[in-house]
Amino acid sequence: MISPFLRILGKPGGYRMLLGGLLVFLLALVTITGTYWTRFKPDEMDFEHPLVPPKSAWLTRLTTTADGRKALMESHQNAAPSTSSSSVTEEGDDLLGALKEEEHPPTEASTAKVEFSALRDHGHVLGTDKNGRDMIALLVAGARSCFLPGLVACAVALGIGVPLGLFAGFYEGRWRMFARIFNGTLLSMPRMVLILVVICVLEPNVYITMAVLGATLIPRVSELIATRVRILSGMGFILAAKEGGLGDFRILTRHLFWYQNRAVFFIQFSLIMAESILTETTLSYLQFGTKPPDVSWGNIIEGSRLTFFSGQYWITFFPAVAIIMAILGFFYLGDGLNARLAYREGR
Amino acid sequence: MKVVEEKNMHSLLDIRDLCISFERDGSGEKYLHAVNRISLRVDPGEIVGIIGQSGSGKTTLIMGILGLLRGAVPGVWRGEAFLDGKSLLPLCGEYAEEKSGGKIVKRNTPFQSAQEKLLGDLRGRDIVTIFQEPRAALDPYFRVGEHMLEALRRSRAPGGETELRTQGIELLQDVGLVDAARLWDLHPHQISGGMAQRVMIAMALCARPKLLVADEPSTALDVTTQAKLLELFRRLRDKHGLAILLISHDIGVIQEISQRVYVMRHGEVVESGETREVLENFQHPYTGSLVKAFAHFEHIPATSIANSDAVSLLEIKSLRKRFQQGDKSFWALDDVSLELREGETYALVGESGSGKSTLALSLMVLQTVNGGEVLYKGEDVLKADKKRMRALRREIRMLFQHPEAVLNPGMTVGAILSEGLEKDGEFTRNEIDQRISEVLDQVHLDPSHALRFPGNLSTGEKQRVTIARALITRPKLLVCDEPVSSLDLAIQAQIMELLREFQGRLGLTYLFISHNLQLVKLLAHRIGVMYMGRLVEEAPAGGFTTEGARHPYTRLLLASVPSMGDETSRSICAEFPDVEPVRLEGGCLFRNRCPWYLKSRNPECENKTPPLRNVLGGGKVACHLAGD
Amino acid sequence: MLRNALRSLVFFLGCLLLVSAAIFCLVHLTPGNIAEIHNLSPQTAHVLHLDRSLPVQYLLWLGNCLRLDFGISTVDGTPVFALLRDYAPTTLFLTFGSLFFSLLIAIPIGMYRGLKPLARLGKALSVVVYTLSSIPAFVLGYVVLAVAFGVFHSYITTPPEGPFHFWKWTAYYLPPILVLALGNGSLGEFVRFISLEAQNVDAAMFIKAARARGVSLWPHFLRSLILPVFNIAVTNIAVLLGGLVVVERVFNFHGLGWLSWEATLKRDFPVIMGITLLMAVVVRVLMLLNELLSTWIDPRLRQ
Ligand SMILES: Nc1ncnc2c1ncn2[C@@H]1O[C@H](COP(=O)(O)OP(=O)(O)O)[C@@H](O)[C@H]1O
Numbered sequence A: 001m002i003s004p005f006l007r008i009l010g011k012p013g014g015y016r017m018l019l020g021g022l023l024v025f026l027l028a029l030v031t032i033t034g035t036y037w038t039r040f041k042p043d044e045m046d047f048e049h050p051l052v053p054p055k056s057a058w059l060t061r062l063t064t065t066a067d068g069r070k071a072l073m074e075s076h077q078n079a080a081p082s083t084s085s086s087s088v089t090e091e092g093d094d095l096l097g098a099l100k101e102e103e104h105p106p107t108e109a110s111t112a113k114v115e116f117s118a119l120r121d122h123g124h125v126l127g128t129d130k131n132g133r134d135m136i137a138l139l140v141a142g143a144r145s146c147f148l149p150g151l152v153a154c155a156v157a158l159g160i161g162v163p164l165g166l167f168a169g170f171y172e173g174r175w176r177m178f179a180r181i182f183n184g185t186l187l188s189m190p191r192m193v194l195i196l197v198v199i200c201v202l203e204p205n206v207y208i209t210m211a212v213l214g215a216t217l218i219p220r221v222s223e224l225i226a227t228r229v230r231i232l233s234g235m236g237f238i239l240a241a242k243e244g245g246l247g248d249f250r251i252l253t254r255h256l257f258w259y260q261n262r263a264v265f266f267i268q269f270s271l272i273m274a275e276s277i278l279t280e281t282t283l284s285y286l287q288f289g290t291k292p293p294d295v296s297w298g299n300i301i302e303g304s305r306l307t308f309f310s311g312q313y314w315i316t317f318f319p320a321v322a323i324i325m326a327i328l329g330f331f332y333l334g335d336g337l338n339a340r341l342a343y344r345e346g347r
Numbered sequence B: 001m002k003v004v005e006e007k008n009m010h011s012l013l014d015i016r017d018l019c020i021s022f023e024r025d026g027s028g029e030k031y032l033h034a035v036n037r038i039s040l041r042v043d044p045g046e047i048v049g050i051i052g053q054s055g056s057g058k059t060t061l062i063m064g065i066l067g068l069l070r071g072a073v074p075g076v077w078r079g080e081a082f083l084d085g086k087s088l089l090p091l092c093g094e095y096a097e098e099k100s101g102g103k104i105v106k107r108n109t110p111f112q113s114a115q116e117k118l119l120g121d122l123r124g125r126d127i128v129t130i131f132q133e134p135r136a137a138l139d140p141y142f143r144v145g146e147h148m149l150e151a152l153r154r155s156r157a158p159g160g161e162t163e164l165r166t167q168g169i170e171l172l173q174d175v176g177l178v179d180a181a182r183l184w185d186l187h188p189h190q191i192s193g194g195m196a197q198r199v200m201i202a203m204a205l206c207a208r209p210k211l212l213v214a215d216e217p218s219t220a221l222d223v224t225t226q227a228k229l230l231e232l233f234r235r236l237r238d239k240h241g242l243a244i245l246l247i248s249h250d251i252g253v254i255q256e257i258s259q260r261v262y263v264m265r266h267g268e269v270v271e272s273g274e275t276r277e278v279l280e281n282f283q284h285p286y287t288g289s290l291v292k293a294f295a296h297f298e299h300i301p302a303t304s305i306a307n308s309d310a311v312s313l314l315e316i317k318s319l320r321k322r323f324q325q326g327d328k329s330f331w332a333l334d335d336v337s338l339e340l341r342e343g344e345t346y347a348l349v350g351e352s353g354s355g356k357s358t359l360a361l362s363l364m365v366l367q368t369v370n371g372g373e374v375l376y377k378g379e380d381v382l383k384a385d386k387k388r389m390r391a392l393r394r395e396i397r398m399l400f401q402h403p404e405a406v407l408n409p410g411m412t413v414g415a416i417l418s419e420g421l422e423k424d425g426e427f428t429r430n431e432i433d434q435r436i437s438e439v440l441d442q443v444h445l446d447p448s449h450a451l452r453f454p455g456n457l458s459t460g461e462k463q464r465v466t467i468a469r470a471l472i473t474r475p476k477l478l479v480c481d482e483p484v485s486s487l488d489l490a491i492q493a494q495i496m497e498l499l500r501e502f503q504g505r506l507g508l509t510y511l512f513i514s515h516n517l518q519l520v521k522l523l524a525h526r527i528g529v530m531y532m533g534r535l536v537e538e539a540p541a542g543g544f545t546t547e548g549a550r551h552p553y554t555r556l557l558l559a560s561v562p563s564m565g566d567e568t569s570r571s572i573c574a575e576f577p578d579v580e581p582v583r584l585e586g587g588c589l590f591r592n593r594c595p596w597y598l599k600s601r602n603p604e605c606e607n608k609t610p611p612l613r614n615v616l617g618g619g620k621v622a623c624h625l626a627g628d
Numbered sequence C: 001m002l003r004n005a006l007r008s009l010v011f012f013l014g015c016l017l018l019v020s021a022a023i024f025c026l027v028h029l030t031p032g033n034i035a036e037i038h039n040l041s042p043q044t045a046h047v048l049h050l051d052r053s054l055p056v057q058y059l060l061w062l063g064n065c066l067r068l069d070f071g072i073s074t075v076d077g078t079p080v081f082a083l084l085r086d087y088a089p090t091t092l093f094l095t096f097g098s099l100f101f102s103l104l105i106a107i108p109i110g111m112y113r114g115l116k117p118l119a120r121l122g123k124a125l126s127v128v129v130y131t132l133s134s135i136p137a138f139v140l141g142y143v144v145l146a147v148a149f150g151v152f153h154s155y156i157t158t159p160p161e162g163p164f165h166f167w168k169w170t171a172y173y174l175p176p177i178l179v180l181a182l183g184n185g186s187l188g189e190f191v192r193f194i195s196l197e198a199q200n201v202d203a204a205m206f207i208k209a210a211r212a213r214g215v216s217l218w219p220h221f222l223r224s225l226i227l228p229v230f231n232i233a234v235t236n237i238a239v240l241l242g243g244l245v246v247v248e249r250v251f252n253f254h255g256l257g258w259l260s261w262e263a264t265l266k267r268d269f270p271v272i273m274g275i276t277l278l279m280a281v282v283v284r285v286l287m288l289l290n291e292l293l294s295t296w297i298d299p300r301l302r303q
């Protein structure tokens, strides 16, 4: 079970691949299973508890004695004098307490239950934002907006870039010229600015912007593939395939794409996913991507612009960590695969 | 230590019991012994050869003592090396002594940096090196002159820029670069490989070194250039008393110029001694396989298909191909006509760039041409439509020089082989599988090879797979473009044997392209010689000797083939001027290198393209002055 | 050489023409008339040539652009050219400042990583660099801001006025420059590229030969690496300019990036068109320079 993972580690780029793979796997898991285990919904506003800081009750439970807990609880009650709110949440928390009951040592069960329901009071483990929305629910909801837009960008970038690259590398002359001009034009405009132009013209829409992002990535993909194809042609590969009587279409799809460039395809897929998360969150931050009430990590951070400077760091901090983890996951996955490919090809 | 110093008084380079091993998989347990207990000696003024197949550790040996092995793989060292009594592997020995007498010692940083320090002073002064790819060994951004100045400054030559320039130009002229003043301002990509190698030698000579280490100096060069280079080596030894350590895989080269030879295999020296002695009375079977790789070929007489009543299979008529190179363009194929008869082997020889490969690609319709016809059984291949072409591609197949470049590393051997049959959907899976095991058997490979990837095959096996790939469509004609040039000698012999076997059994016709004249003589019935895109001579294999050849270029080619102490060849070579081949305009393209023209200044040679005309003995020649 | 240079020039002009056409088409072929979107009166629409056919409009617009007249902002009527003139200096300063910083960091790390591929320090440094540069600029911006507030308890939000004063300028300009230089992907790209290039040169036969000759290797390294480094720097200008949109927003800097953000919010077409064109010209000019320099320096391209 473990041994294939260990074997990967020994290979070039192994650590990156494994780390990236784990992060991506985690992200996918959260996206898929998120709704089943989050306690709040992302659009559920707990007006009683706006801007509560993160609580790590389980941490407290693990590290403090029963007496200490009591003292803590008292101090907490002193600190939060609003009694009405605590009664409301205590009720809500009974459910959770009941769920957790089995884990308690039966002798202390009742006292511990009371203590903890008081400690975790409102149940927002990572705190809430200024509208009282639960951070965990927001983060899970944000994870969803990572994948689908990314797939759009990949579809455009790879769907156009790969054939263009294959043609430009395989047929010199016209195709190459066309690719050069096409790429040159696209590369003249900074990516972000081009996306802004499109947003300015059309209504802001994540899928359209992601398609534009994909378009701006066409030059990278197509040039990469074209260079590889050109080198392969020089090796006598294509000559030999033609000598064997294969048609151009078959050479392009089978030899050049499938046997020689599919690794590049997957690597680019991973890197473009990273890029699209970056762009999506950035755009949401600039208020052009996902618009509230829909949730994206970017617009959570945008919403926390003011609270960040008044000390409520967590609203900014957790999405930022999530963004970095997601991007690094895809990035390391692609990078590790790339190192592996480079090693296998003896570069 | 004292004893050691005294013993070194006589020999210039003294390597004792040197071992260099590389870690195989980073575990520190498996080692690849690239150099295994090698002892070697070079005396002043002596040319010593090291011969061995690629991968036998020749390069590791000399790169190791020169401190130029800078790989990612940590290695293990043991042994000693001295240049003129000075240790080249400082601390290596000391470490060994520390660790109880001659135990293997991990290479470590102090050792490497100490070696660097010491070698930094010796390299480029006492011991100089030249490499296999001369043009790659020159910095593309530096002019020839800048390279020379750098080397002269390194050798602490006195004087300012102008004096150094004069010195440099003299040195360049000394190694045979006549128009050195023009070369001075050129960049490496503008000069030929032969010239670049001479520039490397001139740089090496700046410091009046004691030892020149030459790692396959002529492998990338043409025979004619190689002959001139070996002549230069000989002269340098005689004139400057330079000792040369010459590394080569070509037994002819070693035979021709070295006094003593070491035969290497798998990192060990299997035999050493006087060259003549070793090669004639070899003790080790490996030496025997090098000397006699083709011995059994010579006994088989050329078959009699060469007589003219055999049916013509392929006829090439005035084929032309023009290439654009930068702003200039030239004829890579200039009015080439030849004919292949059924069941014969027609060999095409010539220096690199003479258009052999262009001819092959053109007749395979893998390249457009600028005129001419290629008639296969009377049908013009160049005009065939797509459907017909597909059928023709099964009858005419091609072998390429580098098998690894042809076999897609991502496909199994089986997939590679079946591709030729699958595409038309004529055969069932079963038939294809059967045919695959059949051809694999024909090329003496196990049917289980069908499941393997090319990456796991040896070079010889790969070339067998490419042959199987061609045979699977049951071709009539096989165009072989240098099919064995990238292989080791023993494997060359096997592949040649295989090709010959198929000719007998399947009645194949070969167009066999090679730059190796000896090889060609083993297989060919008729031989055509190309120069600068033109066919200059065509002769039956029997008439392909220095005496029988009509065209001066053929004579030069044949005389340039290295051989031991053959004075006639050397004197023939000496007739020819030491100039670079250039693409001339009009007339005979060979005239700048032709001794006859240079003597007679025949105006016809300048104005009129010599036509290919029949001569006695069944050959053809394109030369105004050649006799019938 | 002349031919290559001429080809580069034609390519330069062609690309710019295509860029302008693309932007124009994008803006004018979309559903919804500009005049309608902004509720312009017929007179204004006439002044803006909005009632003419598209090709004519394009030519008119292009002609005006060539005369540096990019139209007027549909929001407040300021000439776009004046806006560009006012906002561009900050942006250019930030761009080239951060390019300078990135290279300053990337060249040593990249060279070290390429020449000593096994060194632990190099590996660690490159991991740090890759990780840093895959963090979105706005997140990194918050980190820098947090540090500014946490350590210095303040952050200067207005541009320094009056004569040049080192600390004032540094305090104001350094944070965005750092964010752009470290984050935003360019740094990782630089390090990766330079290390690969250095590795290639180090493995080249001519370096081995130079080593065997005992001569100094630096001249050889330097000459071979100048062009690639310049090349990668120039190709990344567009990335930096794009990153500025975010960075200027985070730090509230009034440059072209900020302007384009605002123009997008207010759907101010002429402004965003002007900005895109200006940036494309900057990028293309640098690319042209790069190509000319290559043909001039590289002997293999020169003839
Ligand atoms: N695609 C090409 N473009 C330009 N020149 C070429 C091309 N292919 C071959 N040549 C040139 O044509 C000449 C003949 O080459 P080639 O047929 O490969 O010679 P050979 O096989 O005898 O070594 C050489 O000068 C070579 O540089």
Ligand code: SF4
Residues within 6 Å of the ligand: B552, B553, B588, B589, B590, B591, B594, B595, B596, B597, B602, B605, B610, B622, B623, B624, B625, B626
């Ligand atoms: S034609 Fe003249 S120049 Fe050419 S080979 Fe014959 S004699 Fe020499």
Ligand SMILES: [Mg+2]
Residues within 6 Å of the ligand: B353, B356, B357, B482
């Ligand atoms: Mg050839």
